[in-house]
Amino acid sequence: xxxxxxxxxxxxxxxxxxxxxxxxxxxxxxxxxxxxxxxxxxxxxxxxxxxxxxxxxxxxxxxxxxxxxxxxxxxxxxxxxxxxxxxxxxxxxxxxxxxxxxxxxxxxxxxxxxxxxxxxxxxxxxxxxxxxxxxxxxxxxxxxxxxxxxxxxxxxxxxxxxxxxxxxxxxxxxxxxxxxxxxxxxxxxxxxxxxxxxxxxxxxxxxxxxxxxxxxxxxxxxxxxxxxxxxxxxxxxxxxxxx
Numbered sequence: 001x002x003x004x005x006x007x008x009x010x011x012x013x014x015x016x017x018x019x020x021x022x023x024x025x026x027x028x029x030x031x032x033x034x035x036x037x038x039x040x041x042x043x044x045x046x047x048x049x050x051x052x053x054x055x056x057x058x059x060x061x062x063x064x065x066x067x068x069x070x071x072x073x074x075x076x077x078x079x080x081x082x083x084x085x086x087x088x089x090x091x092x093x094x095x096x097x098x099x100x101x102x103x104x105x106x107x108x109x110x111x112x113x114x115x116x117x118x119x120x121x122x123x124x125x126x127x128x129x130x131x132x133x134x135x136x137x138x139x140x141x142x143x144x145x146x147x148x149x150x151x152x153x154x155x156x157x158x159x160x161x162x163x164x165x166x167x168x169x170x171x172x173x174x175x176x177x178x179x180x181x182x183x184x185x186x187x188x189x190x191x192x193x194x195x196x197x198x199x200x201x202x203x204x205x206x207x208x209x210x211x212x213x214x215x216x217x218x219x220x221x222x223x224x225x226x227x228x229x230x231x232x233x234x235x236x237x238x239x240x241x242x243x
Contacts, residue, residue, distance in 0.1 A: 084111030
């Protein structure tokens with residue numbers, strides 16, 4: 001009888017230890033896999049941010065330094081890249097009894113999307129958009145001070161398709177046109193209205209530059225500045241294709 005009890009005790013002990021080992025291994029695998037997944041997702045978005053920083057610099061080569069075209073490689077890792085929701089600018093200026101307005105000007109966008117996060121290039125800026133808001137990653141090449149405003153308006157004509165998967169995409173940007181839309185001294189009031197999924201980012205940026213801003217709704221923003229010595233608005237039209 002003593003022998004039988006010892007055998008049962010050893011069997012029960014073995015089962016308990018084996019179950020504990022399986023539980024520990026399962027917990028480590030589950031938690032560890034989730035952690036690795038989070039790290040992978042974060043690194044994927046960080047890589048996209050760095051690529052869009054290069055994209056912004058390349059397009060600035062076209063708008064500010066006269067380059068005819070530029071190519072930017074963006075690596076997809078279970079993500080998508082393509083034309084996104086546009087950013088709409090409405091630019092107006094008043095001086096005396098005269099005024100200028102672009103009306104609602106729809107500017108194209110390039111959007112990288114993965115796991116609910118968007119990295120956007122639109123209107124010369126790179127923004128990151130998530131469910132809890134947006135941040136400005138690369139400022140547009142605007143000059144805004146208490147004496148002058150110089151706005152290079154970047155209009156993208158983006159190929160109408162989206163690429164998904166895990167591959168490297170060549171984004172080719174080609175200058176199509178450059179037009180000076182306004183070049184005026186002694187402006188009483190200048191106003192810039194922005195409609196964008198990244199309104200939070202635009203609001204923070206324009207207020208930091210000295211404009212007075214108010215939210216019209218979740219996606220619309222109205223900003224203004226007064227008594228300027230000079231206002232210049234220059235439009236660049238750039239065609240974008242994916243290869």
